[in-house]
Amino acid sequence: xxxxxxxxxxxxxxxxxxxxxxxxxxxxxxxxxxxxxxxxxxxxxxxxxxxxxxxxxxxxxxxxxxxxxxxxxxxxxxxxxxxxxxxxxxxxxxxxxxxxxxxxxxxxxxxxxxxxxxxxxxxxxxxxxxxxxxxxxxxxxxxxxxxxxxxxxxxxxxxxxxxxxxxxxxxxxxxxxxxxxxxxxxxxxxxxxxxxxxx
Numbered sequence: 284x285x286x287x288x289x290x291x292x293x294x295x296x297x298x299x300x301x302x303x304x305x306x307x308x309x310x311x312x313x314x315x316x317x318x319x320x321x322x323x324x325x326x327x328x329x330x331x332x333x334x335x336x337x338x339x340x341x342x343x344x345x346x347x348x349x350x351x352x353x354x355x356x357x358x359x360x361x362x363x364x365x366x367x368x369x370x371x372x373x374x375x376x377x378x379x380x381x382x383x384x385x386x387x388x389x390x391x392x393x394x395x396x397x398x399x400x401x402x403x404x405x406x407x408x409x410x411x412x413x414x415x416x417x418x419x420x421x422x423x424x425x426x427x428x429x430x431x432x433x434x435x436x437x438x439x440x441x442x443x444x445x446x447x448x449x450x451x452x453x454x455x456x457x458x459x460x461x462x463x464x465x466x467x468x469x470x471x472x473x474x475x476x477x478x479x480x481x482x
Contacts, residue, residue: 284347284350284351285304285307285308285311285350286307288311288314288315289307289310289311289314292311292314292318294310294314308350308353311354312353312354312357312358315354315358315360316358320358320360321360321361322360322361322362322363323354323360323361323362323363324363324365325351325362325363325364325365326365326366327365327366328364328365328366328370329366329367329368329369329370330366331347331348331364331366331370331373331376331377332369332370332372332373332376334346334347334348334376334377346377348373348376348377348380349377351364351380352377352379352380352383355383362383364384368389370387371387392432392433392434392435393428393433393434393435394433395424395425395428395433399424399428399433400421400424402435403418403419403424403427403438404419406418406438406442407419413446413449413450413455413456413457414455414456414457415442415446415456415457416456416457417456417457417458417459417462418442418457423459423462425479426459426462426479426480427441427442427462427479429477429479430462430466430470430476430478430479430480432476437469440469441462441465441466441469442457442462442465444465444468444469445457445461445462445464445465446461447465448461448464448465448468449461459480462480463478463480463481466478466479466480
Protein backbone atom coordinates (compact mmCIF):
# COMPACT_ATOMS: atom_id res chain seq x y z
CA UNK A 284 0.00 0.00 0.00
CA UNK A 285 2.90 2.36 0.74
CA UNK A 286 4.23 1.66 -2.75
CA UNK A 287 0.82 2.40 -4.27
CA UNK A 288 0.74 5.79 -2.55
CA UNK A 289 4.25 6.60 -3.74
CA UNK A 290 3.33 5.65 -7.32
CA UNK A 291 0.21 7.79 -7.15
CA UNK A 292 2.32 10.78 -6.13
CA UNK A 293 4.96 9.89 -8.77
CA UNK A 294 7.69 9.63 -6.18
CA UNK A 295 10.88 8.40 -7.91
CA UNK A 296 11.84 5.77 -5.32
CA UNK A 297 8.72 3.63 -4.98
CA UNK A 298 10.12 0.26 -3.98
CA UNK A 299 12.06 -1.17 -1.09
CA UNK A 300 12.09 -4.00 1.39
CA UNK A 301 10.35 -4.33 4.71
CA UNK A 302 13.34 -2.69 6.40
CA UNK A 303 12.53 0.64 4.70
CA UNK A 304 8.74 0.52 4.96
CA UNK A 305 8.67 2.88 7.97
CA UNK A 306 10.84 5.48 6.22
CA UNK A 307 8.69 5.26 3.10
CA UNK A 308 5.55 5.62 5.22
CA UNK A 309 6.89 8.93 6.53
CA UNK A 310 7.49 10.05 2.96
CA UNK A 311 3.88 9.20 2.08
CA UNK A 312 2.59 11.32 4.96
CA UNK A 313 4.84 14.22 3.90
CA UNK A 314 3.61 13.96 0.30
CA UNK A 315 -0.03 13.96 1.39
CA UNK A 316 0.53 17.18 3.35
CA UNK A 317 2.76 18.88 0.74
CA UNK A 318 0.36 18.20 -2.14
CA UNK A 319 -2.58 19.48 -0.13
CA UNK A 320 -4.48 16.21 -0.48
CA UNK A 321 -7.82 16.44 1.28
CA UNK A 322 -9.52 13.20 0.27
CA UNK A 323 -8.18 9.70 -0.45
CA UNK A 324 -10.30 6.95 -2.03
CA UNK A 325 -9.46 3.31 -1.34
CA UNK A 326 -11.23 1.18 -3.94
CA UNK A 327 -12.06 -2.46 -3.20
CA UNK A 328 -11.34 -1.82 0.47
CA UNK A 329 -13.12 -5.06 1.39
CA UNK A 330 -9.75 -6.67 0.63
CA UNK A 331 -8.61 -5.26 3.98
CA UNK A 332 -10.50 -8.16 5.52
CA UNK A 333 -7.68 -10.46 4.38
CA UNK A 334 -5.46 -9.05 7.12
CA UNK A 335 -6.77 -11.67 9.52
CA UNK A 336 -5.06 -14.36 7.46
CA UNK A 337 -1.76 -12.46 7.43
CA UNK A 338 -1.56 -11.57 11.11
CA UNK A 339 -0.07 -14.90 12.18
CA UNK A 340 2.46 -14.88 9.35
CA UNK A 341 3.93 -11.37 9.35
CA UNK A 342 4.84 -9.62 12.58
CA UNK A 343 7.35 -7.01 11.47
CA UNK A 344 5.29 -5.16 8.84
CA UNK A 345 2.47 -2.77 9.67
CA UNK A 346 -0.96 -3.86 8.55
CA UNK A 347 -2.76 -1.87 5.87
CA UNK A 348 -5.40 -0.70 8.33
CA UNK A 349 -2.66 0.53 10.69
CA UNK A 350 -1.32 2.62 7.83
CA UNK A 351 -4.74 4.06 6.99
CA UNK A 352 -5.47 4.85 10.63
CA UNK A 353 -2.12 6.60 11.07
CA UNK A 354 -2.61 8.42 7.76
CA UNK A 355 -5.91 9.87 8.96
CA UNK A 356 -4.52 10.88 12.35
CA UNK A 357 -1.22 12.31 11.08
CA UNK A 358 -2.29 14.16 7.95
CA UNK A 359 -5.94 14.96 8.83
CA UNK A 360 -6.94 13.71 5.38
CA UNK A 361 -10.44 12.33 4.81
CA UNK A 362 -10.70 8.72 3.73
CA UNK A 363 -13.37 7.04 1.60
CA UNK A 364 -13.32 3.25 1.54
CA UNK A 365 -15.36 1.71 -1.25
CA UNK A 366 -16.08 -2.00 -1.27
CA UNK A 367 -18.59 -4.75 -0.79
CA UNK A 368 -20.68 -5.32 2.33
CA UNK A 369 -17.72 -7.24 3.79
CA UNK A 370 -16.62 -3.82 5.03
CA UNK A 371 -19.46 -4.00 7.54
CA UNK A 372 -17.17 -6.37 9.48
CA UNK A 373 -14.20 -3.98 9.54
CA UNK A 374 -14.46 -3.89 13.33
CA UNK A 375 -13.31 -7.52 13.45
CA UNK A 376 -10.07 -6.59 11.64
CA UNK A 377 -9.33 -3.16 13.08
CA UNK A 378 -11.71 -1.80 15.67
CA UNK A 379 -9.87 1.53 15.84
CA UNK A 380 -10.11 2.22 12.09
CA UNK A 381 -13.75 1.16 12.16
CA UNK A 382 -14.29 3.67 14.98
CA UNK A 383 -13.08 6.44 12.65
CA UNK A 384 -15.68 5.57 9.98
CA UNK A 385 -18.30 8.22 10.54
CA UNK A 386 -20.67 7.53 7.64
CA UNK A 387 -21.65 4.39 5.75
CA UNK A 388 -23.54 4.60 2.50
CA UNK A 389 -24.66 1.71 0.32
CA UNK A 390 -24.77 2.26 -3.43
CA UNK A 391 -26.94 -0.02 -5.51
CA UNK A 392 -27.38 -0.31 -9.23
CA UNK A 393 -29.26 2.39 -11.11
CA UNK A 394 -33.01 2.07 -11.39
CA UNK A 395 -34.42 2.66 -14.85
CA UNK A 396 -35.33 6.33 -14.95
CA UNK A 397 -33.94 9.84 -14.88
CA UNK A 398 -30.69 9.03 -13.03
CA UNK A 399 -29.90 6.18 -15.42
CA UNK A 400 -30.59 8.45 -18.40
CA UNK A 401 -28.39 11.13 -16.83
CA UNK A 402 -25.58 8.62 -16.33
CA UNK A 403 -25.82 7.55 -19.98
CA UNK A 404 -25.93 11.15 -21.16
CA UNK A 405 -22.79 11.98 -19.17
CA UNK A 406 -21.05 8.95 -20.66
CA UNK A 407 -22.10 9.97 -24.17
CA UNK A 408 -20.94 13.57 -23.71
CA UNK A 409 -17.55 12.54 -22.30
CA UNK A 410 -16.77 10.25 -25.25
CA UNK A 411 -14.48 12.19 -27.56
CA UNK A 412 -13.05 9.70 -30.03
CA UNK A 413 -16.20 7.72 -30.85
CA UNK A 414 -19.82 8.78 -31.32
CA UNK A 415 -22.02 7.27 -28.58
CA UNK A 416 -25.13 9.35 -29.35
CA UNK A 417 -27.27 6.19 -29.66
CA UNK A 418 -27.13 5.61 -25.88
CA UNK A 419 -28.78 8.99 -25.28
CA UNK A 420 -32.16 7.85 -26.64
CA UNK A 421 -34.87 6.63 -24.29
CA UNK A 422 -35.38 3.42 -26.28
CA UNK A 423 -31.69 2.52 -26.09
CA UNK A 424 -31.51 3.55 -22.41
CA UNK A 425 -34.29 1.08 -21.66
CA UNK A 426 -32.55 -1.68 -23.62
CA UNK A 427 -29.21 -0.98 -21.93
CA UNK A 428 -30.87 -1.11 -18.53
CA UNK A 429 -32.49 -4.44 -19.37
CA UNK A 430 -29.11 -5.75 -20.57
CA UNK A 431 -27.11 -4.60 -17.55
CA UNK A 432 -29.69 -4.32 -14.73
CA UNK A 433 -28.36 -0.79 -14.16
CA UNK A 434 -24.87 -2.01 -13.23
CA UNK A 435 -22.27 0.59 -14.37
CA UNK A 436 -19.49 -2.00 -14.71
CA UNK A 437 -21.63 -4.21 -16.97
CA UNK A 438 -22.65 -1.15 -18.96
CA UNK A 439 -19.02 -0.15 -19.54
CA UNK A 440 -18.17 -3.68 -20.70
CA UNK A 441 -21.14 -3.75 -23.08
CA UNK A 442 -20.54 -0.28 -24.54
CA UNK A 443 -16.79 -0.87 -24.87
CA UNK A 444 -17.40 -4.14 -26.73
CA UNK A 445 -20.05 -2.39 -28.85
CA UNK A 446 -17.55 0.29 -29.83
CA UNK A 447 -14.99 -2.39 -30.77
CA UNK A 448 -17.58 -4.21 -32.91
CA UNK A 449 -18.63 -0.96 -34.59
CA UNK A 450 -15.02 0.10 -35.24
CA UNK A 451 -14.19 -3.34 -36.67
CA UNK A 452 -17.13 -2.84 -39.01
CA UNK A 453 -15.72 0.49 -40.20
CA UNK A 454 -18.34 2.59 -38.40
CA UNK A 455 -17.63 5.92 -36.71
CA UNK A 456 -20.62 5.70 -34.35
CA UNK A 457 -22.03 3.10 -32.00
CA UNK A 458 -25.31 1.65 -33.22
CA UNK A 459 -27.93 -0.84 -32.05
CA UNK A 460 -26.63 -3.58 -34.36
CA UNK A 461 -23.15 -3.32 -32.80
CA UNK A 462 -24.63 -3.39 -29.29
CA UNK A 463 -26.64 -6.51 -30.16
CA UNK A 464 -23.44 -8.29 -31.27
CA UNK A 465 -21.62 -6.96 -28.21
CA UNK A 466 -24.30 -8.42 -25.93
CA UNK A 467 -23.63 -11.88 -27.38
CA UNK A 468 -19.87 -11.44 -26.94
CA UNK A 469 -20.03 -10.08 -23.38
CA UNK A 470 -22.75 -12.29 -21.92
CA UNK A 471 -22.56 -15.33 -24.20
CA UNK A 472 -25.34 -17.46 -25.62
CA UNK A 473 -25.90 -19.39 -22.36
CA UNK A 474 -26.68 -16.37 -20.23
CA UNK A 475 -29.84 -16.43 -18.15
CA UNK A 476 -30.31 -12.72 -18.79
CA UNK A 477 -32.95 -11.71 -21.32
CA UNK A 478 -31.36 -10.35 -24.47
CA UNK A 479 -33.16 -7.04 -25.09
CA UNK A 480 -31.87 -6.99 -28.66
CA UNK A 481 -33.82 -10.09 -29.65
CA UNK A 482 -37.39 -9.29 -30.69
